[in-house]
Amino acid sequence: EAQVTQNPRYLITVTGKKLTVTCSQNMNHEYMSWYRQDPGLGLRQIYYSMNVEVTDKGDVPEGYKVSRKEKRNFPLILESPSPNQTSLYFCASSPTLPSVRETQYFGPGTRLLVL
């Protein structure tokens, strides 16, 4: 089944404790991205990657890191989480860009609480 998976789905942590949220897709998509969703603000893009070893900042990259060592995986790293990073996080992937037929496939989400 074609899908985007994220782990963990739920995470409670404390301020300053490094964490990684994994994202994997099995559709051979070149483009992957991370979003956060907060009440009243919709989805905002954190980072994106056009291909292996190619990443770039989205709209809200502060406090996050990413890597793209393999095509299928795009982990999101919070080196020193803070309470304002409490949010619902989504990973997404889409086929080669640019293409007018491109749509994004979203993962199931990771709910993060930073105490």
Added chain:
Amino acid sequence: DAKTTQPTSMDCAEGRAANLPCNHSTISGNEYVYWYRQIHSQGPQYIIHGLKNNETNEMASLIITEDRKSSTLILPHATLRDTAVYYCIVRVARTSGTYKYIFGTGTRLKVLA
């Protein structure tokens, strides 16, 4: 960047057409309009997209006004499973050659039995 404006919530009777409006008055000529929906807090799901012409697929129809400043998503026969938050999105081009989705805050559609 173009922004979208949607009503916060709407109700629709089961079996009737659900018409969800979206205003995107600052959209540029090459920017597409996308619609996604999100059921509970699951990952958003693609519905439909278009540029100028009206579009239809197995899920919905998209009507875009001639001046492209607004659009309407139509679910022709709403069911209880269509209860979700519907996002009208403008896709804008980045200088890097990729695209950015600008999400609005969405319309919470409730389909009533």
